[in-house]
């Protein structure tokens with residue numbers, strides 16, 4: 001220990017992980033292999049697979065957390081987009097054709113569930129799909145499925161002074177996995193309209209098409225198109241994850257209350273949670289029961305997030321009778337005395353034993369039910385930056401963890417492409433140095449050179465840098481750089497590149513993750529890899545000047 005180089009040691013902690021080359025990446029670190037860190041000559045190294053680590057943006061001491069809450073859809077329940085979003089896509093197409101009068105050709109279309117990614121922005125009016133960096137600079141732009149030229153992109157989005165905010169209502173944010181199907185269908189419709197103007201009425205512009213798609217997708221979620229199918233065979237649509245129950249049990253054993261707040265209604269919530277906690281199905285051999293409720297203190301369904309997070313929200317809170325699904329009125333969580341009943345209303349405040357199920361209400365009700373004194377005592381885990389994370393953190397002050405399933409692949413590819421990234425960085429620095437040198441020589445020549453011999457020397461140095469051979473070298477550097485960049489981009493996603501990056505900048509999505517999520521991770525069950533009392537600490541912030549000095 002005496003031999004630790006403080007800087008080197010500290011660095012190792014952040015940089016050494018289990019993904020040691022392509023071999024180790026697939027090694028499944030067992031959950032009972034005795035310890036999560038190892039000490040070696042290189043310092044302490046984490047044994048938790050990078051893909052399963054919890055990353056921290058803002059310090060969070062779990063000791064201060066008294067209640068941990070979960071969103072359900074795409075947080076506890078990871079849907080398989082290839083089946084679930086395809087179902088949404090097919091249902092939406094049928095609604096567009098049969099209810100809204102779109103051409104029947106649409107029925108022949110198919111859905112490429114891998115094409116769209118989260119973090120994209122739809123320009124409803126122009127029919128464009130955009131990926132931008134954290135400064136809202138549009139880096140990748142497609143009109144339907146046609147890539148926009150640099151000039152076209154600049155002409156439409158390039159003016160930095162009048163740059164749009166790229167928010168609703170002119171734009172739509174693809175920030176939940178639920179939106180992938182609608183984004184794809186929008187691109188298809190834009191293409192279709194451009195190529196077959198006679199088949200789409202004049203008054204149906206791109207924005208109207210988006211509105212129709214959005215409404216049809218939403219209806220599929222609400223009218224049973226999707227949920228009946230999922231209820232029949234949840235295993236076809238939802239990833240089986242047996243580690244959810246132990247993870248929740250761990251939190252409960254550590255003294256935390258646990259709760260569920262979902263926008264789904266009770267009947268569907270019951271199906272999904274039965275599948276996740278006990279592999280039961282609606283019509284299958286193991287009919288749904290309510291055992292899963294023992295994992296929670298309070299379940300709130302039909303919560304209408306993000307409105308739920310506003311304390312001034314006056315939404316009524318109903319108690320759900322699990323067997324019948326019937327709703328009972330409550331008075332701020334206290335059951336209303338029945339007309340003619342003489343028994344006093346039972347207070348639900350401080351509820352300790354036996355989970356109760358509710359519908360609606362707002363965060364004030366939940367705090368009362370769980371005896372929460374300060375919102376900083378609550379950690380909420382969700383998948384939707386706007387619906388789950390932004391409001392709960394910003395409006396309310398809950399601590400937040402964002403589930404980003406894409407992170408698993410992102411981290412894996414990042415690991416595999418680290419050599420090309422290093423090369424990219426080197427080329428970039430090299431180019432900058434050559435450019436700086438040329439500037440320096442030109443500057444000296446113009447403003448400093450005292451005599452002719454000095455001038456001659458400078459000129460010869462300059463020509464050395466600028467002679468054709470050097471120019472070619474510079475061009476080679478530039479091309480290599482471009483190629484490496486393209487290769488990197490395509491490795492992550494053939495069209496949109498890396499989820500968290502846009503060129504060298506953080507993507508807008510990454511920026512939001514950084515700002516709004518205290519923690520983020522690929523799966524909710526990664527919580528069980530860490531102590532329920534863990535003090536999550538972010539890595540040190542670095543400004544570019546510090547970064548250069550510390551040569552990170």
Ligand code: U5P
Pocket residue numbers: 071072073074178217218219221222261262263264265305
């Ligand atoms: N949902 C809609 N409309 C959409 C997308 C999702 O109603 O366009 C529904 C899902 O079907 C699910 C709920 O029931 O919203 C999301 O719930 P949660 O993420 O709060 O658990």
